[in-house]
């Protein structure tokens with residue numbers, strides 16, 4: 001691997017963003033040595049202890065490895081402004097995330113296919129899901145993140161697990177997997193950009209380099225404008241540019257490059273190349289609330305990794321046990337205890353990523369619209385109510401426990417709704433802002449090609465038409481594995497035609 005690409009070596013593909021999806025693409029497109037890749041990442045190529053240690057994930061929020069975004073005031077959450085972390089480092093958000101690794105359900109993908117993402121049903125994508133994860137350390141060389149159940153079940157987590165298992169309303173109860181190898185994070189960078197892959201002459205990684213614009217000539221994306229060491233350069237791609245900058249970065253780059261809603265672009269003086277009204281629309285995120293219990297007696301809190309899916313009306317609600325309390329810092333709560341997190345998996349609210357200026361350096365306005373609809377609020381309230389019942393049923397008599405949040409005085413529907421608005425945060429699961437579909441308004445087609453421009457695909461969380469009933473990172477890997485296979489097949493076909 002080289003770290004300073006020269007103009008003399010035009011890569012076949014430029015991949016923008018070495019995050020979850022970009023790392024997969026760079027790896028898979030160079031597996032066969034048939035193509036060359038320049039992988040550009042705004043963040044550093046570093047892996048300090050606080051990234052390696054999965055338990056330190058919350059300390060990475062606001063650090064040098066986070067873009068440090070904030071949301072617009074959230075009307076559904078009493079107008080609170082929330083932090084909105086996104087990884088800015090090789091590995092992207094998979095280097096800063098909570099390592100929960102749960103696959104989406106069959107029905108999630110079949111629903112995508114039914115609503116226009118025709119070749120993305122569960123059966124279509126399952127082989128790529130399998131390829132993106134392995135349980136066996138010896139399989140590391142083949143690429144894919146390592147998936148395990150690293151933490152032992154603590155007695156308290158076990159008691160909550162039993163209560164969930166015994167309740168007919170909760171499905172898929174158990175200890176879920178995490179992307180962890182030994183006791184270390186297994187990020188996209190760890191699983192795909194291994195030392196041997198980094199040695200490939202076909203792959204050039206360019207960290208600390210921010211793509212500021214896509215270069216589009218005569219309707220074809222031919223390269224990128226990038227800032228390295230405060231210097232702007234244009235780097236060209238021989239075949240395609242693959243945008244993998246994530247659910248915030250990808251729509252933002254499209255818009256500053258002239259691909260997006262015309263009126264919005266014009267209001268910032270950006271020449272409109274493609275009027276693509278859905279770029280930056282359809283932002284979806286999982287709201288995350290819960291019930292927090294203080295545990296007064298000293299105990300071993302390890303035991304994260306228990307979850308289940310609760311059906312509330314027609315939607316799934318994830319229940320996830322964490323052995324440390326989780327609540328916003330705007331609320332007073334215990335230092336020691338646990339939280340049964342409640343997260344509606346298919347919110348009806350839709351948010352946006354919008355421009356605030358014409359440059360990539362102008363932080364976008366991010367509105368995930370959490371609990372913006374009465375339906376979403378009602379589902380959260382019902383989820384909290386049931387989480388409470390489950391904790392009450394759990395055999396926790398041997399510990400001195402006390403429900404801290406919402407607390408015993410919060411009983412009726414109105415008070416629970418008030419609490420839900422106060423406690424809800426983002427689960428940091430942004431998707432959907434470059435939606436994939438077969439309709440003309442969708443940003444990318446079923447092969448992830450940007451409509452209206454040649455030579456450009458988007459491959460990351462932004463193409464997901466809707467959220468899945470799980471944390472999204474495994475789905476992002478699956479999308480990128482499938483995209484790499486599509487891109488290689490397209491290159492093969494065009495070589496045969498030539």
Ligand SMILES: Cc1cc2nc3c(=O)[nH]c(=O)nc-3n(C[C@H](O)[C@H](O)[C@H](O)COP(=O)(O)OP(=O)(O)OC[C@H]3O[C@@H](n4cnc5c(N)ncnc54)[C@H](O)[C@@H]3O)c2cc1C
Nearest residue numbers: 017019020021042092093098099100211246249461471473
């Ligand atoms: C704090 C946090 C906790 C999370 N916890 C979990 C979890 O436990 N389980 C789970 O499944 N999901 C979790 N997620 C979500 C999951 O990590 C993301 O959905 C997933 O990593 C998104 O992958 P991506 O490839 O779309 O984007 P990313 O992984 O974010 O990659 C985008 C990359 O592009 C780079 N980039 C952006 N713009 C530019 C530019 N202009 N020039 C150059 N580079 C650029 C970024 O720096 C980044 O490295 C969490 C996310 C966060 C932020």
